[in-house]
Each structure stands twice: as structure tokens, then as C-alpha cells.
Amino acid sequence: MLNFSCKATLVLTLFMLVDTAYSQEILSTRDKAPVYIPTDYVESKSYPLLLLLHGYGFDGEVADSIWGFKEILDQYDFIYTTPNGTADPTNSLFWNATVACCNFYGSTVDDVSFLFNLIESIKSNYNVDANRIYLVGDSNGGFMALELAYRFPHLITAVVSSAGASDFKDRMPLKSGVHALQVQGTNDTSILYSGGMIGGFTYPGLEASTRKWVKYNQCSEIAKETSYKDLFPTIAGLETEVVKYNTGCLQDGSSEIWSIMGGGHGLGRPVSSSNTLEIMDWLFAKTKSGWPSVYNGIIPPVSLRLGINNIGSFSERDGIIYTCLRVFTDGLPGSVGGISEFDIGLRVVSLSEATVQITKFREFNAIGALNENAQTPDCSGIFETTTGIYTDIIVAGDSVLDTTWSLINPTNLILKLSSYQELTAN
Template sequence: MNKKTFSLFGVAAIALVATVFSNNSYSQAAPLPAPLAPKITAVESIKKTSKTHDLRISVSVNKGTSKLPIVSTLVTANNKSCKILSGKQSCTITGVPVNTQVTIRAASRNKNGTSASSSPVRYTVGSARWSMTPSTTQPTTTSTTVVSTARAYSKFIPSSYSKDTSLPLVVLLHGYGATGAMQESYMKFESVAETNKFILVYPDGTVDSSGRRFWNATDACCDFLSDVADDVYLLSILKEMESSYSIDAKRIYFVGHSNGGFMSYRMACKYPDRIAAIASLAGASFFKATDCGAKSSVSVLQVHGTKDETILYEGGQILGTSYPGAVASASQWATFNQCTQNAATRSSKFDLEPNITGDETSVTAWTNCQNSSEVELWTMEGAAHIPTLKSTFATKIWEFFAAHPKP
């Protein structure tokens, strides 16, 4: 990777606040104590112009049983954020369009880098001040929990859930430097989960020495210093969800952006018997197919912009380690899935990026694959690493998932 590309990778990692971006055993390190999840206690609109308001958001922070001080609490509202530093109880998000319905979340991080996220609060900008009282509780369809590794993750349970009906499970993975809550704010899967009746989980990776969250996905991205077993952690989430809810084992899916896309590929490689399909936005599989070695089929959707200067559409390197391009990642999985129909580009296109004129996204498909699996590449002509996504993005990803359960 040249210096320009690596510099852009670093810039994109920091900018992922707008998007929200192992073979070793966990026994090598003790679980990290987590703080208690913060609670959003009040939201107030402060009029600035006829079209925009600022949001003053108050949060109750508790360090919990870890006895470690809370370093900071990041508050997000859709694609904007503010930070509450130690000793403070509120922060202000500026310039939010009036009448916009925002989903507000808070995530506290303690001194060892472990974090916990609040339940969301949905608020219409410009409406009356909201505060938590005995009669105004958090939505009952979402919650935050902690697995045995003491790493918090968020989950969304559709209001129609009944233990008598098994539902699909979608795991949403953030990019490098982001959090699960930021990724949900970027891709907006919760409303799709409510409408289409699936359970959504969005966990957090661990924090590296630069303070950025990451997943130990492939050899290229993005565990540069440690060797945390994130595949084991994510499998433990699957097991915990299956023990707590009625999950359809034939409809378990992973979707991720950038480093989260790399991690989705890793999970498909490691647990192809457990995962029906994955979707990767601006991620990549292993460079060497033998490092993946999937033994059974998984449907794969690769979505990638041709102007991505961070994870290059044609492939590249990160710190000297190669990753495959979008076509190569998809082709690799067409081989794993034993697809007999060569790649074919469909005539129809569609629009995923509202800032690019016309229908910029074309579809190349590998079909007639083992166990009714399929591989698709959605090429976003002219799109960058963090494209502005249309509101239909999450729905289209779900439509691909819904069409590709395990047999």
C-alpha cells in the first residue's frame, strides 16, 4: 500500500464517526470488566434557525462494578455526535434539521477501553423537552446485555416477537474506529427489523492502542497489535441469543462495513455451517483462499464503490498485507459455493447513493450454486469508502438475506 492509501485509511477511520465503522484462545487474557450502560435522561431542542435546532442531551453515567472511571460517553443522533467527558452530564449536538426523527444513543467507555451502550431514545427535533420519568421509560423492544466475556452488545427485538415463532437473526458489524451504535445509525436496520420481523444484534469490537475499535478479521484488517479471538466472541453471541430467544437456525446472517465486512467474511469462513449469508460493504475476504477454507456454502453479497480509496475496489495492501478486490472476493466464494454459472452482469441497475446521478449500482451474479446459495457483487460506480446510503439500503440487504436461507 502506498503512503497515500494508508493515509486515507487513517482519515477514513477517524471519519467513521459519521458512519459508525484468531486463531488464539480467549484463555490468554482475562475478561475486561464493563461499566453499566448509561441512561439518556433528557433531550431538549434549542432553536438556532427556522430550519435547524441544537439538541442538548443529558445522560446518567455509572461506572458499575468495574471500579474503573468512565473516560468518556459518546452520544449519537443519526449521523451526528457529541462527547461527554468525565465529570460532565450532558453535551450538545448542533445543526439538526427540524422535524427530523432521530434515534439517540449513548456509549460509555471506561479506562480499560470496555464500553456499554444505552437503550435508544427516539425524538422528533423541535418537539417539547423529553425527560425520563416513571411514566416515560425506554422502548421495550431494545436492550443492552453482556456476554460471558464482559463485552457489551446491543440488540433489537421486533415488537411482534413471540417465543412460539422462530425469527431470523442479523448481526451488524461496525467498521474500524466506530461502534455498533454508530453502524446502526449509518445503515438503519432497526426499522427494517421491525417491519420484516427479524432480530438485530450490533456488538462492539475491542479498542486498540490508538483508541479505535476493531475486529480481528483477516490477516489484512484490522488487528495490528493484539490477537483477540473475535470469531469466538461473535459465536458466543449467537449461542446466547439462541438460548434467550427463538432463533431460526437456518436464517442467521452477518452484515458489516469495511473492517466489519472483513469480519463477516471471517465468520463465513469459520462457521459456514451456522451462517446462511453475509453482506460486506467495502470489505474483503482473505487474500489466500486457503486461509479461509470454507467447507460448506454461504451466500455472499459484496457491495463496493469503484472510487473507494481506503479499501480499493481492485484490491491492495494494508501495512504490507494484501487483500483481494471486490471481484476477487466474490469469485473466491463462487468457487467455495461450487457455482456452475459463470459471472453474469444483469441489465438492470438501481440507486444506492443519492449523491451520484442516476442508477449507479450494477449487479454481477454467480448462480446455480451448491445448496441454492448465490454470490452477488453490487458495484457502485463512482462511490467512495463511506457512501451516503439511501434509506432503502438496509431493505435491499435484507431482501438478499431473506432469499437465501440455509436449505
């Protein structure tokens, strides 16, 4: 039995986990899309994914020079990509987002499918937190980001459109909520604040586009919160009006508008470093409430020779241990409600008492997914119903821990740490 300090050490490890980002590439259906990952990227940890979609006439590299997300990659600890649209006959890169913007030459390119497949490809190559996939779109990229979020609401957590817009289509509400922020300056002469026309096709103004997303997310159009920000020191006073629609919305959904009084094209070019951080803070405060992957667990280090191909892991961002357990009764495989293996989410209840609580559960790997080695994943945990003892192997930062827990509160599913051992390579 461990003493208190040893127990606290393990729980502390779950919070105190272990600078320049480096770039890789994903071969997409179009070309090689750059993928930037944190310097200290490890497979045992899941990361948010951010896509930045460029405006009309310039590429993803220029877009990043405007927004500066790559400079804060390690600070916010995320995976980042800046894909390119296709070139039109004037050799201008564009996204085929809506009828108004910005497919001016009748291209049949399917950018929605391209971006969806890119996200899926990145997810298959990196440990992406499926509850934290974010879009930022600049102008034409804003149109595209909103369209992608509407088409794949189960995939996208939150979207920011700077000087973009939705369209006037009469469409059904979403089946899964998305947090949508739309930003525009009242003096923008390119994408007009009150709406306008491009190539004979109309697009809605900022307020009308926001109301579209209020309806998509099924939010109350009456209940709203209004506040003010100072995003541009060169404009007198608190020039940015913030209106939030977050009452009665679909789970994981909301609609928000930042109207910059006297401002120009969205958040500007370049975007100030302080406003880039404003956007990042807004995005990273948003998460979906589901599971981060189709089944819990990660592949353990080969050097440990554990004899199993899947173990639990601690998510620093969620503060949750995502793992799985097999039900045993009197030492023999059993079941609860006809289910023998469960994904579980364990949240720390008390640091001083070294307790965790099962806050959510589901059947383990119900769809029969394979891991990246084309193997059926194992379930590492064992729960013995007769004794209430739960044992499991869990990754926390750089440590792999063999743990034993006791069920001390069956009603609230609270477990207390009894012992642990850090595993090292043989």
C-alpha cells in the same frame, strides 16, 4: 366434523398471524452485547437474527446510526445485535479479521470465536430461526463478516460485506453453502476497489474477493447474470452493476457483487434508508433449507396444563408447521424403519380443502438435546398407522390448537384437517 368455514379458519390462522423495538442484553465473553427484539416478540415464534459488525474506529451503536436497522426491526420482525470489537492501543475499536484488516498492533484476540459464541448465546436465550442467521459488515466489519461466514458456513445463512474484502489465502471450498454479497464503490479511497495494501499486507479487490466466494460456494465461474440498479440518485444512470453467480453452487450458496460506478466507501455513511431496505430485502430472500432447530417443537404455556413439555408450532416465514409425531399401530407404540418418533414439516397444500403435506421428516431429537428447562422434550403428535389418523397440538400465532387430521393420500403424504379445538387456560 367441522364444516368448511371452520376448517378454513384454522388454515387462515396459519397465514394471518398475530411498534417500537425494545432492547435487552446478552452477557458475552467480552462485555454486554445489546440485543434488540421486536415489540411483539413471543417465544412461540422463531425469528431471523441479524448481526451488524462496525467499521474500524467506531462502535456498534454508531454502526446502527449509519445503517438504521433498529428503525425497521418491527417492520421486518427480526432479532438484532450490534456487538463491539476490542480497542487497540489508539483506543480504536477493531475486528481481528484478516492479516490486512485491521489488527494493526499484533493483538491475539479471537473475534471469530467471540462472535460464534455470541450467536450461540442469543440462540439459547431467544427463539432464533437457525435457517435465517445474517451478517452485515461495514469496512473492517465487512472483512470480519466474510471471515466468520467462511469459518461457520453451517451457521450463517447470508453475509453482506460493504467495503470489505476476503483475503488471498488458498482455502478449501465450503462444506455448506452461504449466500455472499460484496458491495463496493469504484472510487473508494479507503478500501480500494481494485485491491491494495494496509500495513504492508495486501487485500483483494472487489472482483477478486467475489471470485474467492464463487470458488468457496463451488459456483460456475462462467455462468453469471448481470443487471443494473440505481442505488444512488446523485450518480447519473443505473450506476450499480449487479453480477450474480448462482449456477452450480452448493445448496444454499451463491456469490454476488454490486459494483457502484463512481461510488465511494461501500454503501456510504450514512446508508440511505432505501439502500438499507435493499440490503434487508436481499438478506431476507435467503434461507437455508435445513431444519430451524435441533428438534421440532416449543414449550407450551404453563397455564394450559397440558402434561407435555413440547408441542408443534407454525412458522409464518416458512409457511410450515414444525412438529413431531409418535408412530402407533393398533393403539400400541410402533415404528417405521426402526424409528418411533419423527420430526415432520407440514406445508399447506390447499386452503379451500384444508390440506397439508409432509414435505420433510427426520428422526425426532436424534442427538438427545434438552430443552431450556433441562428436560427431555416430549413428542406431541400421534399417528395411528391402522386408521391414518394424526392428532397433534400446534401453536399458530397466539392460538394453541388441538388438531385431528386424516391421511388422504399416502403416496404424497397429504393430510386433511378433520377437527380442531382452541385450547385456553384452565
